[in-house]
Amino acid sequence: MIETNIFFSALSNDVRLRCLMLLVEEEELCVCEFTHALGLAQPAVSRHLALLREAGIVLDRREGLWIHYRLHPDMPQWALEVLQVTAQGIVGLSPFQDDLKVLEDMPNRPGAPRCA
Amino acid sequence: MIETNIFFSALSNDVRLRCLMLLVEEEELCVCEFTHALGLAQPAVSRHLALLREAGIVLDRREGLWIHYRLHPDMPQWALEVLQVTAQGIVGLSPFQDDLKVLEDMPNRPGAPRCA
DNA sequence: ACGTTATATATGGTATTTGATATATATTGT
DNA sequence: ACAATATATATCAAATACCATATATAACGT
Secondary structure, eight states: OOOHHHHHHHHTSHHHHHHHHHHHHHSEEEHHHHHHHHTOOHHHHHHHHHHHHHTTSEEEEEETTEEEEEEOTTSOHHHHHHHHHHHHHHTTSTTHHHHHHHHHTOSSOSSOOOOO | OOOHHHHHHHHTSHHHHHHHHHHHHHSEEEHHHHHHHHTOOHHHHHHHHHHHHHTTSEEEEEETTEEEEEEOTTSOHHHHHHHHHHHHHHTTSTTHHHHHHHHHTOSSOSSOOOOO
């Protein structure tokens, strides 16, 4: 990822920022976990994740039917720090706080790293 | 400032991000310094600064004919950290690096805190 | 090969953002 | 009161982003 305007416009949408805040906390998530946590329709989530992927902010990995997303390991250090600093600042606020709670209560999570 | 989408969409424009990166380094600048450093028309700069003001990211202060802008002191800590981390990451790249150099070489700067 | 599940892409309508240009406001000096 | 300077706002066309809905793809089990 190179262009700062693409990076920040990616963060400027609520749905995408909520997805990223979840990824800062949760390491790796599949689409069904995002749709469950955010309470949004699958095409909406998928389209926003596609934009994050094209921006180089997330990386996807297919495993059977599931596609797992995580923060892109090649993201510049400053961009990762922006995400982490933002998460520290807003993770206690709505709707981000609720998203995490809903995700943790989700039944039958696919890969489910247990949330400490 | 409260809404994350307003904050990040403010940063998603090149002109505004360049203004903010200058403010992270320079403390306080007036409009003529922005227009000189960025090489843009006054109305363009003024409108972008207005947007930053409405978003609560900068604060303006009139002194005679000049209007000085600085980072808003009431900005949430995490937002300020986002700006600082971003500056550390990109201040060495174009066009941000050049903006600073052009500003330092500007003749007859108004308040001009000398740049260390 | 067929159905099912998980995810992706396409489409169209509407709203927002942008850049360029013109005009307005506010302050100072005379 | 007038001119000059610094800055702000208004306007409009073009581009972009957004949401909702419909459709397509890809992998798996039978």
